[in-house]
Amino acid sequence: MTEQVPVTSEMATPRRRKVFTIGAALIVLLLLLAAGTTFLWSRWTHSISNDAFVDAYLINVSPQVAGDIVEVYVREQQRVEAGQLLALIDPTPYQREVALLEAARDVATAALEKSKSELAFLEEDVPLAIAISERRLQIARDRLAEMESALLMVTRDVENGVRAASFQVEAAKAAVVLSEEDYVRYGALYEDRSATERRFEVATKSFEQARAQLEASRARLGQAEAQRQRVPITEHQRDAARGAVEEAERQVEVARLRRIEVDVKRRAVVEHRRKVTEAERAIELAATEVEYTRIVAPYDGIIARKWRHLGDYAQRGEPLFSMYDPDFVFVTCHLGEDKLDGVAPGNRVSIQLEAYGEPFEGRVLWLGSATGANFSLLPRDLSSGEFTYVIQRVPTRILVDRDERWPLLIPGLSATVRIDHGPGDPQWVEEGLRWEDRAAHLSERARD
Structure with a gap:
């Protein structure tokens, strides 16, 4: 019969330690296997990138006129409202320009009124002068016709009178010759007493009458x-x-030539009216420049930075302030080309900001249509045949879900994004694009 050796506590301890060690090793192995599986699954079903940051529509508020900055009304990080006065450029030179243009406009207006008055006078006087000269010409022509008729009548009457008088003289001469013959004959007969004295006296009287x-x-x-x-x-x-x-005809021509003076005056009126219009437009432009000396906020937002200060000289188009609308903040991610598979607009995104512990949630709005290298100042040159593979990155925009932590989103903060793979959500993308269109509209207002 075999004798049993009793097991003491000293003999059982190594066995328990061995079992514990093996169990612990198995647990650690299982944990590592689970972690590895989870990691691999996560990498397989998600695209992860730490090349991301919080972004916003940061616009530069620039003046449209140059001049000294005489007033600054805001500070950096200050919230402003649309139309709020941010700064004032010295308006004095532009106000003087407006005054000079108004004076020039007044001179042009006075010249226009004078030309209009002269034109009105000429339009009334020239037709009257033409009518008077034409009437005088008609009177002169009537007078000429009357004189020509009178000349014809006088010439005819005079010739007829001379002819009749000549006939009378010839008749009188014949009567004298006849009466003289009777006088001589009856005188001789009277001396011979062959005729009576009475008859001789009659002959004598007839001769004297002839x-x-x-x-x-x-x-x-x-x-x-x-x-x-x-x-x-x-x-x-x-x-x-x-x-x-002839003089009346010349006067008519002179009067008619005054129509040219009317036409010239009409053109002068048109020219003066054009100058007045140009002066008014110049005044409007100068007044607009005076208004441009008031630098106002294009929309509600935050002044991110002041580029110029009181007393600086601001150039036209030079930024004075940079500002953004805190209601339009998003995340820009430069996603590697090896991580694009499975990413589509509308997919959910987990956003881990380096500044905060709890991640934000969002969705992919769109993926860029070109890689960032296409917009580089120094694009790649492969003409030499040398080539080093570099992963290209595609700009990707992510809209962040709004919650109570929204004010914590500061443009420029670094982020790590974890994008779910999936087919996307086209309906949500349409809503997101409308949001982006609204943000772009604000940017256009800033340019205006």
Whole structure:
């Protein structure tokens, strides 16, 4: 019969230690296996990158006019409202320019009013002068026609009178010859007592009457010939009337030429009106520049930085302030090209900020259509044939879910993102793009 050796506590301790060690090793191995499996699964179903940071639409508020900064009304990190006055550029030079332009406008307006008055006078006076000159021309033509008719009548009457007087003289001469023959015959008969004294007296009287009638006829012929002087007088009057017609015609031409003066004055009115319009536009532009001396916030936001201070000279287009809207903050991630598989717009994202312990949640809005290398100032040059592989990174925008910690999101904070793989959510992406469009609209307001 075999004798049993009793097991003491000293003999059992190594066995228990061995079992404990093996168990612990198995537990650690299982834990490592679980951790490794979890890590590998996480890497397989997620894209992780620490090349990410909090971003925002940071815009520069710049003046549209140059000048000395005479007032600054805000400080860095101050919240401002849309339209709030941020700074003031010295408006004095621009106000003086407005005053000079207004004076020039007043001069142009006075010249315009004067031209309009002169044009109104000419438009009334020139037609009246033309009408008067044409009336005088008609009167002169009527006078000329009257003188030509009078000349014709005078010439005809004078010639007829001279001709009639000549006929009367010839008739008187014949009567004298006849009465003289009777006088001589009856005188001889009276001396011979062959005729009575009465008959001789009758013959004598007839002879004297014939001679008197001849003298009268000659006088009338002289008078008729004297009437010939009326012809050159009438011709002179006709020539004067013709000269008056020519002068009246010249006056009509001169009066009609004054229409050119009216046209010139009308063009002068148009030119003065154009100058007034240009002056008013210049005043509007100068007044706009005066308004531009007031630098105002384009929208509600936070002044991130002041680039210029009181007393500095600000150039046109030079940034004075940088600001952003805290309601439009997102995360920009430069995702490596080896991590793009499975990433789609709308996928959930866990965002771990280095500054805070608890992660934020968000979603992918879009993936860039080109890698960051395409926008590098020094792009890669592979023409030499040398090539070193470098992982390219694609800009990816992530919208952060809003919660009570939203004010903690400060642009520039570093982040590590963990993007779930999946097909994405197109409906949510449309909403996110509308949000981005709204943010872009704010940026356009800042440029305005």
